[in-house]
Amino acid sequence: MASLFGTDGVRGLANVDLTAELALDLSVAAAHVLAEAGAFGVERPTAVVGRDPRASGEFLEAAVVAGLASAGLDVLRVGVLPTPAVAFLTGRLNADLGVMLSASHNPMPDNGIKFFARGGHKLDDAIEDAIEARLREPWKRPTGAAVGRVHDYPEGVETYVAHVVGSAPYRLDGLKVVVDCAHGAAYEAAPEVLRRLGADVVAICAEPDGLNINAGCGSTHLDLLIQAVAEHGADVGIAHDGDADRCLAVDADGQVVDGDRILAVLALAMQEQGRLRHDTVVATVMSNEGLRLAMQAAGITVVDTAVGDRYVLEAMKDHGYALGGEQSGHVILLDHSTTGDGVLTATHLLAQMSHTGRPLSELAGVVEKLPQVLVNVGGVDKRRVASDHNIREAVAAAEAELGHTGRVLLRPSGTEPLVRVMVEAATAEQAEAVAKQLADVVRSSLTLAE
Incomplete structure (x- = not known):
């Protein structure tokens, strides 16, 4: 089974891949893993939860808040804010956990969940693996006064804006x-x-x-x-x-x-x-x-x-x-x-x-860019891109053709079901030709059966 977590949290089609149930379960598992790792600084921890404006963020936010509060965390809902604002507020408010609901640049029907540890830092791979391994495990639920409380934090936008303004080395008058x-x-x-x-x-x-x-x-x-x-x-x-x-x-x-x-x-x-x-x-x-x-x-x-x-x-x-x-x-x-x-x-x-x-x-203009072409190949089994014999041979041939005047990089996307084919070359025409050749090989070698 492929890992739920990609290079930037968990993403997928909202209400199909990323459901309310999964959002709730991930939040509970994250609370348990971080608590047992000693990541919570107090007996009654606090979480900051924010989202982007996607319609699905409304029900996913409710699910995340429910999961965290049921696990005994107090929750500060900051509403619609940038991901870095949620990370910043997690640190500024001394929260034990931050959660952002967003699929970043993906189309509107997608959504995602990103977790931040104390200080507003992204979780490392080992913690994410542990969270996934603990999904839906039996657990002792807090009751009475031990359940988490939920509060809105409307000051979040102003706090973040003031922080960024305060970081500026110079004013922008005249621009x-x-x-x-x-x-x-x-x-x-x-x-x-x-x-x-x-x-x-x-x-x-x-x-x-x-x-x-x-x-x-x-x-x-x-x-x-x-x-x-x-x-x-x-x-x-x-x-x-x-x-x-x-x-x-x-x-x-x-x-x-x-x-x-x-x-x-x-x-x-x-x-x-x-x-x-x-x-x-x-x-x-x-x-x-x-x-x-x-x-x-x-x-x-x-x-x-x-x-x-x-x-x-x-x-x-x-x-x-x-x-x-x-x-x-x-x-x-x-x-x-x-x-x-x-x-x-x-x-x-x-x-x-x-x-x-x-x-x-x-x-x-200080950077004179080498011509670079990026082709995204969809509908393929991206997990096999590094091991496929035909692809390895095609890459070796492309690198021999480019010599010291360019380079090739094939990588599975960490956020989308794609293989990314990147080629740099001495000319745009050569980069485009080599990228197309490699994309065709990826497509023919890794296309998923209908």
Whole structure:
């Protein structure tokens, strides 16, 4: 049986894969595992529970709250907030557990559950395995005054906004910014942070109705943002995903600035300020080679990890690094957050524009990207991608063709039923051709029977 937990919690089609029953059972199991591991700091622990605006989040939140309270945890419901806000509040409120209900950038019918331990840190693999192993086990239920109590915490948005505003190294006066909130969890917090710092803010896709999250907008659909930047004559556009743990940007000319280039801008800024500990930035194996070359030229080391901001975070914590992230726009500023935070990332990126007076196109131009093509192959058995003989032979042939001018990476998605085929090459045409060849091999070798 495949593990319930992927690279970022448990995800699936809400009310089919991720049901109210499963949400309740996961919450109870998490409470038991963390309690027995000594992770709770007090006899009567507290949990923070938040969600994105998806319609299914309403019943899943009720199930999670019921499970935690039945296990004897007091619950603070913070409502619709970004994932990093829930992580932050878990630490700020000295809670013993945080739970976020979101499927991030996935389509609206999906949903997910992410757990945070004390301090707002994601659970490690061993704890997640233990939670899954303890699902639906018999347990002694508390009664009477021992059951958990449930309270709303409406101050959560203001507490988080004040935290991000307070982290900004410079104000944003004079910048005109379009921010695409993806009809998601940051619809209130993201524009408010930038306005308080003095930016002229145009908010788009900031009217969630439970059904429109990520629908043709946000960090996975940038056309609306590009159009709005042009229409409003803005200096820059910022795009978040449904739970706002990502940030992508668009410069004044409509060119996309991805996570690699954002990392480079922030790394150089932090190096100049003396805040880039060990002159090192952490990235993943998906990051473009152009990032590594730009950082090498600046005397900055790039440390690679597996894909997933949890693995970036592990490397940062283990070695004391301050900055890390992914090409997709998950960026971790460890001095201010325990997880990827799109609103925080946007704030610091814009602060560098304001401080230097340079356009984003010039700041991001430090990274000359190698042509890179990513093909997502669906409907296949992603578990066999590393062991299939035909795929191994095809990859070896592709690597021989590319030589030192490119690279190949095949990996099963940790959040979706896909195999991701990534190819970098000296030219876009070669990258596209090699990626298509490999995708065809994956499709023919691993296609699931109907």
